[in-house]
Amino acid sequence: xxxxxxxxxxxxxxxxxxxxxxxxxxxxxxxxxxxxxATVSLRREAGAGQTFWQMIRDLxxxxxxxxxxxxxxxxxxxxxxMAREVFDTKxxxxxxIGHTDSLQPDVFQLVEAARILxxxxxxxxxxxxDDLVVGERLLxxxxxxxxxxxxxxxxGRGLNNEYAxxxxxxxxxxxxxxxxxxxxxxxxxxxxxxxxYDAVLLNTAVARAGDPAxxxxxxxxxxxxxxxxxxxDPIEARDMAEPSTPVVGxxxxx
Amino acid sequence: MKIVxxxxxxxxxxxxxxxxxxxxGFSGRVATxxxxxxxxxxxxxxxxxxxxxxxxxxxxxxxx
Numbered sequence: 001x002x003x004x005x006x007x008x009x010x011x012x013x014x015x016x017x018x019x020x021x022x023x024x025x026x027x028x029x030x031x032x033x034x035x036x037x038a039t040v041s042l043r044r045e046a047g048a049g050q051t052f053w054q055m056i057r058d059l060x061x062x063x064x065x066x067x068x069x070x071x072x073x074x075x076x077x078x079x080x081x082m083a084r085e086v087f088d089t090k091x092x093x094x095x096x097i098g099h100t101d102s103l104q105p106d107v108f109q110l111v112e113a114a115r116i117l118x119x120x121x122x123x124x125x126x127x128x129x130d131d132l133v134v135g136e137r138l139l140x141x142x143x144x145x146x147x148x149x150x151x152x153x154x155x156g157r158g159l160n161n162e163y164a165x166x167x168x169x170x171x172x173x174x175x176x177x178x179x180x181x182x183x184x185x186x187x188x189x190x191x192x193x194x195x196x197y198d199a200v201l202l203n204t205a206v207a208r209a210g211d212p213a214x215x216x217x218x219x220x221x222x223x224x225x226x227x228x229x230x231x232x233d234p235i236e237a238r239d240m241a242e243p244s245t246p247v248v249g250x251x252x253x254x
Numbered sequence: 255m256k257i258v259x260x261x262x263x264x265x266x267x268x269x270x271x272x273x274x275x276x277x278x279g280f281s282g283r284v285a286t287x288x289x290x291x292x293x294x295x296x297x298x299x300x301x302x303x304x305x306x307x308x309x310x311x312x313x314x315x316x317x318x
Contacts, residue, residue: 016316016317016318017316017317017318018316018317018318019316019318020316026316039317039318040314040315040316040317041314041315041316041317041318042285042312042313042314042315043312043313043315044260044261044310044311044312044313045260045280045284045311045312045313048315049282049283049284049313049314049315050281050282050283050313050314052314052315052316053282053283053313053314056314065317066317066318068317068318074290075290078287078290078291078292081285081292081294082285082286082287082292082312083285085285085292085294085295086283086284086285086312086313086314087314153318154318203318204318
């Protein structure tokens, strides 16, 4: 498995911490899935922050703070600095939102912010589109991981553009690539891994499921199955049938 | 002195950022910004506050 800024993950599932019915269920989802990375955010202190932090620390997972909701370079860079101090990590999931309805990344500002943060010593995980040229620019800005969207955040649509995601995998064969956002079902997560992606980052699909802990477990099994399948070199699809049972030696009985 | 703390107008006695945190009962892990600029925890003691300053005090929260 590829390393993420030098760090190997215990399994290819990165799990968000928002929208769970309760902190206990959130905790159970992490324990049942063994997800090794938790995404977190920073918000105005209203009393619950310290309890949440204690719980996340007790999970002993890697922390990936985000810049969710940021719309400008300045806002994202400032948020990243605040997150680095609070969470004591160089990792930052860089989100720069450009469109209100689709939450599509503003890739122009994303590249600029990635460059600033890399120069400031951050290890940037950019939430991006499946655009190859943007991917190149992000690498030029110092990113060593790319996180293209599968579909809009929270939509649960799976991989909207498999062609583009395949192309991205082929374009950057040695780079850790993460499908971030849009996964709704374990089959979507497995699909991403079958394409050769290195991890899947999801939140809503687990947190909003009727049984989040069970869904988290299903997701980790799916990413592991997809990863194993990719390593096992799957067959190509064909248009017509090909008998699997040998034709030679068949008795003449008609 | 009137400032804006996490988006709400507040009347406070504190004249530095570190005093403001103490006055308003913030403890534990928080990050601070004044007028949209990050202020590292090591610089809070010396960061004077002025009338109308916009202070943000953020803490860990759930995120995706």
